[in-house]
Amino acid sequence: MPYHEFQCSKCIPERKQHAVIKGKGETLTDALPLGYLNTIPGSISERGCAYCGAKHVIGTPMKDVIHLSHGPIGCTYDTWQTKRYISDNDNFQIKYTFATDMKEKHIVFGAEKQLKQSIMEAFKACPHIKRMSIYQTCASALIGDDIEAVAQEVMDEMPDVDIFVCNSPGFGGPSQSGGHHKINIAWLNQKVGTVEPEIKSDYVINYVGEYNIQGDQEVMIDFFNRMGVQVLATFTGNGRYDDLRAMHRAHLNVLECARSAEYICNELRKRYGTPRLDIDGFGFEPMAVSLKKIGLFFGIEDRAQAIIDEETARWQPELDWYKARLLGKKVCLWPGGSKLWHWAHVIHEEMGVDVVSVYTKFGHQGDMEKGISRCEEGALAFDDPNELEGLEAMETLKPDIIFTGKRPGEVAKKIRVPYLNAHAYHNGPWKGWEGWVRFARDVYNAIYSPIHKLALLDISKDEIPTDKGFETQRMLSDADLSDEIKNSTTLREYTGKYNCLKDLRKKTYAPFERRELADAV
Amino acid sequence: MAEQMNDKIAQMENYIMKKCLWQFHSRTWDRKRQNENILGMTKRILLGQPVDKDTPEDRCYWVDAVTMAEAFRERCPWLADMTKDEIAALMDGLYERIDFLTVTGSLNQELNDQHY
Numbered sequence: 001m002p003y004h005e006f007q008c009s010k011c012i013p014e015r016k017q018h019a020v021i022k023g024k025g026e027t028l029t030d031a032l033p034l035g036y037l038n039t040i041p042g043s044i045s046e047r048g049c050a051y052c053g054a055k056h057v058i059g060t061p062m063k064d065v066i067h068l069s070h071g072p073i074g075c076t077y078d079t080w081q082t083k084r085y086i087s088d089n090d091n092f093q094i095k096y097t098f099a100t101d102m103k104e105k106h107i108v109f110g111a112e113k114q115l116k117q118s119i120m121e122a123f124k125a126c127p128h129i130k131r132m133s134i135y136q137t138c139a140s141a142l143i144g145d146d147i148e149a150v151a152q153e154v155m156d157e158m159p160d161v162d163i164f165v166c167n168s169p170g171f172g173g174p175s176q177s178g179g180h181h182k183i184n185i186a187w188l189n190q191k192v193g194t195v196e197p198e199i200k201s202d203y204v205i206n207y208v209g210e211y212n213i214q215g216d217q218e219v220m221i222d223f224f225n226r227m228g229v230q231v232l233a234t235f236t237g238n239g240r241y242d243d244l245r246a247m248h249r250a251h252l253n254v255l256e257c258a259r260s261a262e263y264i265c266n267e268l269r270k271r272y273g274t275p276r277l278d279i280d281g282f283g284f285e286p287m288a289v290s291l292k293k294i295g296l297f298f299g300i301e302d303r304a305q306a307i308i309d310e311e312t313a314r315w316q317p318e319l320d321w322y323k324a325r326l327l328g329k330k331v332c333l334w335p336g337g338s339k340l341w342h343w344a345h346v347i348h349e350e351m352g353v354d355v356v357s358v359y360t361k362f363g364h365q366g367d368m369e370k371g372i373s374r375c376e377e378g379a380l381a382f383d384d385p386n387e388l389e390g391l392e393a394m395e396t397l398k399p400d401i402i403f404t405g406k407r408p409g410e411v412a413k414k415i416r417v418p419y420l421n422a423h424a425y426h427n428g429p430w431k432g433w434e435g436w437v438r439f440a441r442d443v444y445n446a447i448y449s450p451i452h453k454l455a456l457l458d459i460s461k462d463e464i465p466t467d468k469g470f471e472t473q474r475m476l477s478d479a480d481l482s483d484e485i486k487n488s489t490t491l492r493e494y495t496g497k498y499n500c501l502k503d504l505r506k507k508t509y510a511p512f513e514r515r516e517l518a519d520a521v
Numbered sequence: 522m523a524e525q526m527n528d529k530i531a532q533m534e535n536y537i538m539k540k541c542l543w544q545f546h547s548r549t550w551d552r553k554r555q556n557e558n559i560l561g562m563t564k565r566i567l568l569g570q571p572v573d574k575d576t577p578e579d580r581c582y583w584v585d586a587v588t589m590a591e592a593f594r595e596r597c598p599w600l601a602d603m604t605k606d607e608i609a610a611l612m613d614g615l616y617e618r619i620d621f622l623t624v625t626g627s628l629n630q631e632l633n634d635q636h637y
């Protein structure tokens with residue numbers, strides 16, 4: 001597996017250790033990109049800061065909480081509403097954002113008074129919310145404000161509120177990943193074990209590392225409810241603050257994004273003996289295997305199988321409609337962390353696309369091990385990319401689409417490469433069987449949008465054809481398809497609803513079973 | 522003969538590396554424990570021996586082991602023609618290989634970090 005040197009990064013020779021090409025017959029022991037290191041000076045990274053990782057990724061998806069940044073307004077602005085971690089309480093946590101708005105005078109004289117005032121104001125402005133998370137930023141960390149002391153003072157004065165303090169300033173780590181780590185451990189140390197939950201089922205899990213992007217968590221909770229599995233807490237998408245204080249009582253931690261949340265699972269295993277089961281919630285087969293494993297753990301695998309059979313029968317013809325049209329399309333899979341390995345093999349197997357490159361902005365070497373293992377030979381894998389490297393890779397690999405964040409995504413658009421937002425999605429949810437078809441539909445819509453062809457014409461110099469009408473998506477995607485596929489009566493396009501969460505939120509379930517209670521009666 | 526064995530191990534290795542996540546926990550001691558327990562249990566299942574799964578921890582290993590044993594039986598039809606001794610030797614070889622790829626031969630510099 002040779003290391004790869006980008007032409008544009010020849011002047012930063014250290015970058016060579018951060019990129020490899022997966023060679024034929026070679027293994028992870030031949031070469032592995034470096035990862036989770038400070039960005040090399042001269043390389044304009046696409047990473048976020050450790051405050052952003054703590055607040056933006058993990059803290060803010062908690063839904064019944066005032067999320068207050070103790071710092072200049074700019075830190076908060078960058079973490080506001082850019083990710084679609086929705087919730088079923090009218091999206092309180094993304095509708096409102098709070099900051100103490102630190103200014104020069106606070107840096108000189110301290111900002112603890114301002115912090116207390118802001119806390120009080122926020123609780124007053126939202127009288128129905130009794131929980132708060134406070135996030136330290138570079139400014140408040142450097143002047144040494146004692147956020148815990150202020151929070152404690154408020155809790156003493158207002159016994160009905162509870163406050164969590166996250167000390168993860170922007171400089172606390174090479175990337176947002178440092179913040180993931182800090183908030184995991186802070187939550188565990190400060191809050192887990194401080195609430196006793198009502199146990200309603202014999203089968204109790206925490207669902208960890210799931211952030212309810214466009215409703216992913218709600219899709220998964222539906223499966224768990226159908227299996228009779230009680231989800232004590234989701235860390236943290238659509239999660240309730242007090243539920244997350246009760247994480248110590250689960251029988252099993254089901255871990256989705258190990259990159260951002262393995263820390264809390266590892267510590268829960270050490271401190272409370274709760275085992276950690278890593279799963280994949282994306283794709284038909286991984287989804288099926290994951291539910292089956294949870295079923296096996298509790299001895300209810302037949303319930304998982306019933307869901308698998310029903311969902312597969314319902315959605316397979318639709319996934320296959322898209323697969324037939326996406327076969328052989330080249331993808332650069334360039335997410336932040338875990339989707340690199342959640343998706344690398346399964347988009348190839350189930351959507352028929354070829355992953356020609358994987359990268360991770362803030363992943364560790366362990367994520368690269370997983371991602372490189374799962375992608376096909378010949379793929380270019382690189383860590384902590386910069387914009388020029390991304391451009392060079394797109395120019396040489398000529399992908400049909402890239403899956404990435406909005407900053408590199410906009411860069412891709414400039415060179416007419418369509419992109420899907422791997423962090424916030426387009427028309428999600430993308431988890432579960434239906435979600436996976438919605439993802440395939442988004443990929444199809446992006447690749448075959450007629451706009452890309454039109455955009456390639458430069459009206460200042462190209463001849464504009466006036467004898468032809470517009471081409472439609474279907475004309476483009478079906479041009480080389482066999483009649484058998486084109487006229488198939490079994491394959492069909494997505495037939496779900498525009499908003500597939502609406503009905504889910506109204507759904508009712510059979511009550512959970514509790515053997516111990518039944519025995520006692 | 523050795524070549525045939527290596528080829529079989531490679532097929533199983535490919536399944537693990539593509540489909541599983543349990544082998545990539547974040548520290549050396551963690552990976553060793555996962556490899557030993559999960560592959561150990563898979564071996565017992567394939568040999569038709571009983572597996573101890575009374576504690577939640579063991580049950581969690583078993584979940585991955587039983588899923589993998591099922592997948593091996595499905596994807597590696599040649600397993601059905603092997604004797605128990607051959608299966609035992611094959612699984613020992615697979616264990617050694619996975620330990621090499623994920624622990625002893627791994628280039629992951631975080632594996633020996635003292636903290637999680």
Ligand code: SF4
Pocket residue numbers: 049050051052071074075078136137138139169170171
């Ligand atoms: S690096 Fe510091 S100042 Fe910049 S956004 Fe992050 S916390 Fe705020």
